[in-house]
């Protein structure tokens with residue numbers, strides 16, 4: 001399998017396998033917590049590579065980036081350094097779904113992230129394929145002890161974080177032509193899956209796809225709708241000074257497929273590896289290929305196509321909305337039916353990629369393997385899809401690998417605290433049969449989990465694990481104090497119903513006051529807001545924009561927020577009810593058979609997690625609750 005065995009034998013604290021979006025966050029977290037860390041990649045030129053869409057963020061994904069930043073991760077800062085267009089999405093809707101999305105200069109994104117990794121203390125970047133995990137048996141579990149690379153070099157360590165993305169036994173399909181490579185023709189990683197299987201780790205095949213890249217000079221933009229960035233740019237990172245990123249932006253373009261496009265696709269479905277059954281892996285329902293769209297949404301006479309620049313130093317344009325694995329000639333014919341692409345030249349063909357990944361039910365919410373101590377994983381390898389989902393998991397896996405070595409409490413975020421909590425809980429609790437993509441609809445407490453308050457929700461946790469500096473933490477405390485004080489002031493500041501006030505309200509189309517009212521009550525009126533009230537609120541303090549934003553949302557949505565906080569109380573009660581891992585479900589006779597099987601297979605850590613396992617009914621949860629209470633009682637009596 002491997003070349004002449006290298007004599008190299010290194011000792012470090014953590015080995016991170018993969019320098020994609022997950023691996024970068026995991027490696028930086030471990031190194032920043034003072035642990036000697038090595039991060040492996042098959043090519044150092046592909047650090048934080050964006051093999052698909054040239055943007056970071058978007059609906060719910062923007063929330064994840066903000067949360068990663070609030071906890072001390074790097075993605076938010078890196079996109080603030082390298083964006084070429086920025087837009088706040090869904091601003092016509094409520095703040096819960098406002099989501100930032102930024103177009104990245106892909107080459108610069110990789111360059112800047114590489115620079116951060118290469119200059120991080122305690123971190124070594126290594127171009128080498130990890131082919132084997134080393135481990136020993138410890139009581140009834142395995143314990144990881146190191147990794148071996150293709151050259152036979154051995155890196156002994158106390159924890160390993162697997163972030164291998166779309167590279168394990170990867171193969172790329174473009175019609176009938178198949179290449180056994182990773183994305184963008186990079187080397188696939190073909191040995192590690194066998195080593196994982198030998199350790200009893202279950203693997204499965206997933207797939208995803210990407211559209212073609214066009215030569216921008218061959219595109220006729222006059223036939224498309226130009227899409228502009230926002231005038232005022234909002235940063236992703238809470239540490240980025242908004243004034244420092246106001247700059248000229250590039251445009252994206254909107255066009256559509258048409259019946260001719262759909263006809264070409266329908267006529268060639270037999271040559272599609274998806275429909276010809278060549279592709280084994282399961283693809284993401286929420287990121288369908290154009291073939292899938294034409295077949296599954298046959299009633300639609302057109303689909304949106306977004307033409308997005310890949311960077312400032314290239315003419316390559318990304319054709320968003322038309323990922324495909326149809327043969328090259330069919331691709332050219334179908335793309336050339338799209339208005340503006342009539343004479344397009346394809347720089348890179350569209351293709352689908354298949355790869356090995358795990359069923360994340362093998363993981364605890366810490367992202368550590370249940371059966372292998374010290375082995376953690378994050379990203380696409382866990383069955384998710386997307387740069388942002390990967391970064392979020394990589395950060396948590398990295399933090400918890402470090403916490404396990406430093407013998408500190410692991411960081412587990414729950415569904416009421418963050419989108420990261422929803423993401424990880426869904427991955428490790430639900431039976432995901434396709435790549436998991438985050439959506440706002442997945443977060444039941446989304447009014448509390450807004451992207452604008454990620455720092456207020458998570459920065460303290462980032463500080464407690466040691467990734468947020470004292471200065472940034474104190475800045476947060478000041479912000480919290482300013483928000484509380486201003487809300488209290490607006491609630492206690494009563495304005496009279498005098499003529500001047502009535503004239504002011506009339507001028508803003510707002511109904512007259514019958515008696516005095518607090519400024520907070522006025523802000524709750526849909527036609528009024530904090531800014532509009534400035535003329536009648538003369539002694540207001542000058543506050544930063546982000547503080548004003550919080551004050552306004554907290555006041556305007558107070559009722560909804562309070563209701564959701566009450567729901568969270570109920571939820572937390574169930575999460576707090578821990579289930580001991582040595583529980584014998586077979587001993588609980590009144591549990592239904594299906595529930596017993598699911599609980600034994602799954603071994604949930606709390607009653608809350610048990611209640612989210614499909615096949616475990618509320619009645620089973622009541623049985624379990626009674627059993628646990630009786631068990632606690634008898635244990636207390638024994639102690640007594």
Ligand SMILES: Cc1cc2nc3c(=O)[nH]c(=O)nc-3n(C[C@H](O)[C@H](O)[C@H](O)COP(=O)(O)OP(=O)(O)OC[C@H]3O[C@@H](n4cnc5c(N)ncnc54)[C@H](O)[C@@H]3O)c2cc1C
Nearest residue numbers: 018019020021022042052130165166183189379380386390
């Ligand atoms: C063709 C394609 C289409 C995609 N389409 C979409 C889409 O439509 N929507 C979407 O949300 N996401 C899409 N993605 C997914 C997106 O790219 C990933 O979600 C994201 O890159 C995952 O990040 P990651 O860190 O988990 O893995 P990756 O970014 O894949 O990084 C994996 C890293 O692991 C390294 N590596 C792997 N195995 C080894 C080994 N054995 N030894 C050493 N290093 C190793 C690699 O060198 C690389 O650095 C697509 C990806 C591809 C390739």
